[in-house]
Amino acid sequence: xxxxxxxxxxxxxxxxxxxxxxxxxxxxxxxxxxxxxxxxxxxxxxxxxxxxxxxxxxxxxxxxxxxxxxxxxxxxxxxxxxxxxxxxxxxxxxxxxxxxxxxxxxxxxxxxxxxxxxxxxxxxxxxxxxxxxxxxxxxxxxx
Amino acid sequence: xxxxxxxxxxxxxxxxxxxxxxxxxxxxxxxxxxxxxxxxxxxxxxxxxxxxxxxxxxxxxxxxxxxxxxxxxxxxxxxxxxxxxxxxxxxxxxxxxxxxxxxxxxxxxxxxxxxxxxxx
Numbered sequence: 001x002x003x004x005x006x007x008x009x010x011x012x013x014x015x016x017x018x019x020x021x022x023x024x025x026x027x028x029x030x031x032x033x034x035x036x037x038x039x040x041x042x043x044x045x046x047x048x049x050x051x052x053x054x055x056x057x058x059x060x061x062x063x064x065x066x067x068x069x070x071x072x073x074x075x076x077x078x079x080x081x082x083x084x085x086x087x088x089x090x091x092x093x094x095x096x097x098x099x100x101x102x103x104x105x106x107x108x109x110x111x112x113x114x115x116x117x118x119x120x121x122x123x124x125x126x127x128x129x130x131x132x133x134x135x136x137x138x139x140x141x142x143x
Numbered sequence: 144x145x146x147x148x149x150x151x152x153x154x155x156x157x158x159x160x161x162x163x164x165x166x167x168x169x170x171x172x173x174x175x176x177x178x179x180x181x182x183x184x185x186x187x188x189x190x191x192x193x194x195x196x197x198x199x200x201x202x203x204x205x206x207x208x209x210x211x212x213x214x215x216x217x218x219x220x221x222x223x224x225x226x227x228x229x230x231x232x233x234x235x236x237x238x239x240x241x242x243x244x245x246x247x248x249x250x251x252x253x254x255x256x257x258x259x260x261x262x263x
Contacts (some may be wrong), residue, residue, distance in 0.1 A: 039211040
């Protein structure tokens with residue numbers, strides 16, 4: 001009843017969608033929903049106000065969707081896609097976060113990554129770090 | 144939105160978060176009572192969204208109408224998905240998955256209370 005079943009702790013490494021990975025997928029899923037919904041509303045209702053910020057929101061949403069699905073699948077191929085998505089996510093949140101602090105004029109409208117995700121309790125900054133740590137923790141072991 | 148109902152949802156969700164963490168610490172998968180509780184939280188959330196939708200149809204206009212509608216729809220799909228996801232692999236992490244969804248419901252309800260301001 002407790003812990004991870006024995007067959008999933010083989011030398012092939014853990015699957016990304018097992019154990020604590022299920023919580024990571026759940027959090028990614030919520031951010032996929034939040035960022036995509038937010039971007040959709042922004043793009044549909046007031047695209048002309050801040051096209052760059054809103055397109056960025058859409059990109060962020062897309063990255064969260066890719067990360068959610070690839071981590072949830074947990075195959076070797078999906079791990080690679082997850083790694084790419086999460087690296088882009090980390091670069092995105094650090095870049096946008098820094099820019100929005102240094103040059104607030106560049107981001108007049110809030111995105112999920114503004115000020116390192118302050119509107120979401122800084123989880124957007126924490127999430128890619130946890131994601132990379134999880135991919136490392138579950139990396140395939142040499143036989 | 145009805146303030147009393149919203150705060151009830153917040154309280155129910157808060158208890159759901161704690162319950163999820165408690166079963167995880169106890170290293171147990173969520174039991175039947177906990178899953179029923181999550182269903183109860185979902186029911187309260189659905190009722191809240193239906194009442195709010197009725198008020199919008201009835202003519203109420205919050206400042207950010209599209210965002211509010213997005214929240215009212217988004218908030219009701221969290222618990223069902225988390226429920227399914229938590230039940231595929233049942234262990235201590237199932238409780239955390241339910242807790243994460245309950246926390247999102249809590250945060251979204253608080254945000255809805257702020258959004259629920261009539262347009263000037």
